[in-house]
Amino acid sequence: MRNSTNTYNPHVSVDCVVFGFNGEKLKILLIERTIEEQNFSDKKLPGSIIFEEEDLDEAATRILNELTGLKNIYLSQFRSFGNPNRTKNIRDRNWLERLTKIKIGRIVTVGYVALIKISRKIIFQSENTTANWYDINSLKSFQLAFDHNEIADAALEYIRQKVKSEPSMLFELLPQKFTMTQLRNLYDTIMGTTSDVRNFKKKIMQIEGLEQLNEVQKDVPYRAPRLYRFDKKIYKKSKKNI
């Protein structure tokens, strides 16, 4: 009996497409990859081969925690990618094998979407990785490692669909207190729409747990907008009662 150790037995990794929102633009978190001897540098999605006794969700949680120090991040698996050619680029292979000290035959990767509040102070500079936020629109002009462009595009399409059926996920991208304009900008940025101010407010305020505060934003050079917050507990309770 052969054991599981034939060369073509694929490795399994998890790649995370991490979205953030700075109040104006939708951002994606990319790892800077440098290959020094070639004086080459590009970008890739955060990701890792899964550990021996790790479930997929756990791997995604670990990757994000290692990268950002955060816990309790919104995570959602969206699709797996297993094209045999996805790891055949010679630069990617060399880089991987140098990093992991493992001879890589093939990698099937499970894609996750993560949503994080960009305001949370994040340490992106760990021992050997640097990450930065990039504008979603700039993605087209990057050639990411592996098939990460395809994965990022699929993730974007996925959250577009998902916002329709579960708009409360938007609050994962906003600070604890936010303005209606921020919320609407976020929605429109993701959906590619330009919503009417009044209609948007009417619709969005139907979400249980979203409430207006008796507070306004400070230090703005015009009429101060009111603040809102989203109480996830109230939201979940109301969903159960349906």
Added chain:
Amino acid sequence: MRNSTNTYNPHVSVDCVVFGFNGEKLKILLIERTIEEQNFSDKKLPGSIIFEEEDLDEAATRILNELTGLKNIYLSQFRSFGNPNRTKNIRDRNWLERLTKIKIGRIVTVGYVALIKISRKIIFQSENTTANWYDINSLKSFQLAFDHNEIADAALEYIRQKVKSEPSMLFELLPQKFTMTQLRNLYDTIMGTTSDVRNFKKKIMQIEGLEQLNEVQKDVPYRAPRLYRFDKKIYKKSKKNI
């Protein structure tokens, strides 16, 4: 440098949740698994370890073709399952190792939904596998191999969601010519609803490519119902023009 061959390097498989509809009930296709020396038998989803140079979609296509002889089956990847315990049942391990002649450490599986027209004549009796249709409702009373109950449940939930945004997928489950009652039964079975006859027809007939024929069903002991068909080309063309 180690090569990829450590014991815990997971295998990757594809499992297919195949749905069919007999005009009344929603069915799922399950493989009969017998372990002779234990005089034991149960059921599992169709699935296989992926081949060396095979993409995930290809693997799913191959599995279904080997099982049914059919090509051009509607397929949609819906989720991957990687709990390290999913292959730890000793019965499952022994069965797998005997079948594959490979020592199995761990398997991450990619779940696909397949929709097939139950009318298509299918050879379910290949050399070493037998498959049968089972009522969806009977799933609860089976204890399937591995975590296949969980996978089947997730698949069912997935198609429920998907029918909402893409109701034309229902036609994959119906014969080329079908009645409005069959279509409505199918919809209601999946969605768990009981639609009003007239309202349902109005809504569904909005789908481009669905057309009423000048033909009725034969050999029915009551007023013969009219037949409909769905033209996928017309449908796709109309979608592009939006």
Added chain:
DNA sequence: ACAAAAGTGTTGCCCATACACCCATGT
């Protein structure tokens, strides 16, 4: 006073739902 953005209600239209009776066929 002016610039910049926030905030607020009403109307019309369309789509979704509710609902009941007659028709065709086989026994």
Added chain:
DNA sequence: ACATGGGTGTATGGGCAACACTTTTGT
């Protein structure tokens, strides 16, 4: 003639889209 399921239209209400002016604040 009767039993079985097939087939059809209208009226109503609720939700969504369109739309413009006033308010607040800082300079």
